[in-house]
Amino acid sequence: MASPSGSADGSGKAQEAPQTSEKAREVLADDYYFMGIAGLAAKKSKDPMTQVGACIVNQEKKIVGVGYNGMPRDSKNLPWSRNAEKEEAERKYLYVCHAELNAIMNKNSADLKGCTMYVTLFPCNECAKLILQAGIKEVVYFSEKNDTPASTAASKKMLEDAAVPLRKFEPKEAIVIDFSKLQHHSAK
Ligand SMILES: O=c1ccn([C@H]2C[C@H](O)[C@@H](COP(=O)(O)O)O2)c(=O)[nH]1
Ligand SMILES: [Zn+2]
Numbered sequence: 001m002a003s004p005s006g007s008a009d010g011s012g013k014a015q016e017a018p019q020t021s022e023k024a025r026e027v028l029a030d031d032y033y034f035m036g037i038a039g040l041a042a043k044k045s046k047d048p049m050t051q052v053g054a055c056i057v058n059q060e061k062k063i064v065g066v067g068y069n070g071m072p073r074d075s076k077n078l079p080w081s082r083n084a085e086k087e088e089a090e091r092k093y094l095y096v097c098h099a100e101l102n103a104i105m106n107k108n109s110a111d112l113k114g115c116t117m118y119v120t121l122f123p124c125n126e127c128a129k130l131i132l133q134a135g136i137k138e139v140v141y142f143s144e145k146n147d148t149p150a151s152t153a154a155s156k157k158m159l160e161d162a163a164v165p166l167r168k169f170e171p172k173e174a175i176v177i178d179f180s181k182l183q184h185h186s187a188k
Contacts, residue, residue, distance in 0.1 A: 028175070030061060034118040035142060035169050038099075041068045042120050047096065049082055050145075054103035054119040056112060056136065064109040067102025071095055100127035104134050112136055118169070124148065128155035132162050142169045 028036070034055050042053030045068040056065035071078045078095045079086075088094060097105075100123050104112065113135035117123075122144040123131060131139060139159060144152070159166050 031118075031140065031169055032171065032175055034063070034116075035120070035140065035171070036175050037063065037066060038118045038120050038142075041066045041103075042099070043068075045069045045099070046071070046080065047092070048080055050121070052099040052119070052121045054099040054117055056103050056107065057116045057118065058109065058112075059114050064112065064115060065103040065105075065107040067099050067104070067106050069096055069099045070102065072097055098124065098127050101130055104130055116140060121145065122152060123155055125151045125154035125158065128158045132158060132164065136164070138165050138167070140167045140169050142171075144168070 034057050038053040038055040040053065041055065042051040045051035045053070047069050050069070052069045054065075054067050055063060058064050072095065075095070078092070079090050080092050081090060082092060084091075099121070100117065100119055103117065103119075111134075115134075115136050116138040117131060117136050118140045119127075120142045122141045123139060146152070156166065
């Protein structure tokens with residue numbers, strides 16, 4: 001599992017040797033944790049083709065918003081098709097709420113100024129506008145699709161122009177949640 005860079009508790013102090021009676025625990029690094037939450041949120045998306053998740057974190061490293069791409073609230077019969085041969089009104093793009101929009105709308109704090117957004121897919125130009133208007137000050141993304149180059153270029157241009165750092169998350173290992181290891185037994 002990914003561990004934090006530097007000292008184990010982030011304090012910069014040398015790590016103390018664990019007590020012999022204590023199990024050595026692996027502690028998840030921030031980027032893995034927050035992108036992991038974004039990835040888990042993506043798993044909730046009903047988009048049959050592309051599931052996207054976003055997680056917004058404030059300067060105290062607290063999660064203040066999570067979202068995934070989905071159809072607008074209370075909608076029942078909107079199409080998920082991406083088929084280019086269908087009429088525009090029969091394709092998902094006019095309707096779907098992007099993960100970033102939903103994460104921003106789901107915020108549980110007064111505002112998002114100074115926050116970082118973790119998002120599993122490079123934000124489109126419309127989401128870049130939302131990110132900027134929300135006062136988000138850093139974007140960490142995972143994957144980049146190249147099927148909308150103009151949108152990607154515009155998004156990069158806007159974020160760069162506003163001096164909002166854009167960073168690609170490059171995981172070196174997988175995060176695995178083994179529920180059997182979360183099963184705690186009373187010590188007797
Ligand atoms: O910034 C973005 C860009 C796209 N999405 C969502 C919108 C759609 O549900 C999918 C893209 O569908 P494709 O079939 O891959 O074209 O991704 C998003 O949430 N945020
Ligand atoms: Zn978008």
